[in-house]
Amino acid sequence: MACAWSGFYLQTQLKRWMQHIPRRFSCRDFSGPAQMAQKSALHYAAARVCLPHTRIVVQDCEPDMFYPIPFVTTITGARHYAAVIADMAQEDAALWAGISGQAFVLEATSLQMGTCWVAANYRRRDVDIPLTGQEKLLAVIALGIPGDPEGASGRTRKPLKQLCIDDPAHWPLWAYQTAEAVRAAPSAMNRQPWRFSCSGNTMRLGFPRNNLDAGIAVLHAECALRDVPHTWRTSAQRSHWLVQHQGET
Numbered sequence: 001m002a003c004a005w006s007g008f009y010l011q012t013q014l015k016r017w018m019q020h021i022p023r024r025f026s027c028r029d030f031s032g033p034a035q036m037a038q039k040s041a042l043h044y045a046a047a048r049v050c051l052p053h054t055r056i057v058v059q060d061c062e063p064d065m066f067y068p069i070p071f072v073t074t075i076t077g078a079r080h081y082a083a084v085i086a087d088m089a090q091e092d093a094a095l096w097a098g099i100s101g102q103a104f105v106l107e108a109t110s111l112q113m114g115t116c117w118v119a120a121n122y123r124r125r126d127v128d129i130p131l132t133g134q135e136k137l138l139a140v141i142a143l144g145i146p147g148d149p150e151g152a153s154g155r156t157r158k159p160l161k162q163l164c165i166d167d168p169a170h171w172p173l174w175a176y177q178t179a180e181a182v183r184a185a186p187s188a189m190n191r192q193p194w195r196f197s198c199s200g201n202t203m204r205l206g207f208p209r210n211n212l213d214a215g216i217a218v219l220h221a222e223c224a225l226r227d228v229p230h231t232w233r234t235s236a237q238r239s240h241w242l243v244q245h246q247g248e249t
């Protein structure tokens, strides 16, 4: 069965987002609100990037929308946020919301906007968006002009080898590039819950099956795989994903 995201995004979109993966970082210091043109583009992107059963709504907020929590740098100065909403009646709703939300994040990055996924320390009562049926607000994405546009240089990641079950030096280039794109993805508490392996024309991506982190990882993988003929499927126990290269390797 085809995945919901297979062919959903255009190759040109995926290519543009891929170019912005190295520039994206979780921005915690915003210097001001979006300009009018950026704001319109954010609203347009929110409407365009959502997979079925997912909604993204861009709203203005007061700078105190995000409150401090221990061990995490406080988010200051954010003047907008994007609410990421999923219809929980749909299987894999959180996965799809992660894919859609990260497509939005990379689109916002291409508009020179700073972004930060926030699932915990935001004022839920300030989010005034009516939900219908089994819709649930899964997270918000803080938005604004980044205080330091070069903040990506401060990202910390586990070494690739630590995330691999076998030696990536023996993998085909497409698998290596996919793993590196996923490694650059943001994750809750920077846990980086990814595991990779590759054998022949099949790459195995181990990550939580149905949550935002998993969806974010899938979107980054799709950006890297945009020119590669491939199919996605889940393992029998649905514990990990398999990406199969369909052409000559």
Ligand SMILES: Cc1cc2nc3c(=O)[nH]c(=O)nc-3n(C[C@H](O)[C@H](O)[C@H](O)COP(=O)(O)O)c2cc1C
Pocket: 024, 025, 026, 027, 072, 073, 075, 116, 117, 118, 119, 120, 121, 139, 154, 155, 156, 184, 185, 186, 187, 188, 189, 190, 212, 213, 216
């Ligand atoms: C699903 C998700 C939820 C997150 N929730 C929070 C949060 O509640 N508060 C916060 O300050 N950061 C949150 N973050 C941001 C992560 O801490 C951040 O992405 C991670 O440290 C990696 O940052 P980097 O991409 O800049 O390297 C969240 C990120 C993700 C992907």
